[in-house]
Amino acid sequence: MPNALSRCVRQALDPPVGWISGQTTALGIYLAAYEHRHQPLVFDDVDGLYADRSGIRLLKSLCQTEQVKTFGWHTTTPILELLDVPHQFSTTSRVAVVGNDWKTLNADVAALEDRGHVLLFEPTALEVHRQAAGWFWDQAIFDFVAGHLHLMAASLRAYRQAWELKQAGLDWRRAVLSRCLTGPALLVARLKADPSFTSENARVRAFIQAGAGCRATYYQHARKLRPPTDVPHIVLTSKAPATVDMPIPDHLDDLRRRYGRLGNG
DSSP states (O other): OOHHHHHHHHHSOOOEEEEEEEEEEEEEEEHHHHTTSSEEEESSTTTTTOHHHHHHHHHHTTTOSSSSSSEEOOOHHHHHHTOOOOSEEEEEOOOOEEOSSSOOHHHHHHHHHSSSSSOOOOHHHHHHHHHHHTTTTHHHHHHHHHTTTTGGGGTTHHHHHHHHHHHHSHHHHHHHHHHHHOOOHHHHHHHHHHHHHHHHHHHHHHHTTTOOOOOOHHHHHHHHHHHHHHOOOOOOOOOOOOOOOOOOHHHHHHHHHHSOOOOOO
């Protein structure tokens, strides 16, 4: 599932787009640039690319500010001939590099940065929550997350992961809380989220019986769990994705195709 930044980039670009995700090499960049020439190119989740000198040098050429750029691979490799890719071509592609980490390690990386715009994407948890409202569908999970936004780091994945756990009959509330709390604070939050407790005194007794601390410790953590401001209530309108029934493979058919008619022996 794409993170918040990747989702925003996808929504901003009209297809066709060359989307390259994960680990890549200098030759991989060259091949992708040829395959998607004259299209926008997005290198997504390529953390560590800044440490690859060959990859950075290629990106410097690809990110030149001229409208038409000449891109070349001037070392011998059989892969280009095998894929019928020329050693030099022209392209008008614009480039975006998306990552969770970026470091200006050397002059080459600084020169690449000088060819474009370096943007830091740091949305608040509430901004991510509003973004999730545009596609998420489980109101109970959504409202539960809303009540703990002041404790959480911004992540769209938390919503989907909680729903998957809920579908499996697992403790999705604990999973949400575990993203931001540990120790006694996590236990207090879990007790408060447990509908089986009919009173705060019952939760305090359970906290003490678990050996997490005394009554004062419980209320100390409980005060910290209170949100400083109310989060606006948002009613979701999206529906849950349709389930896809995977066909059960018929291994007997596979054997018949391989060996012909099967006997009883």
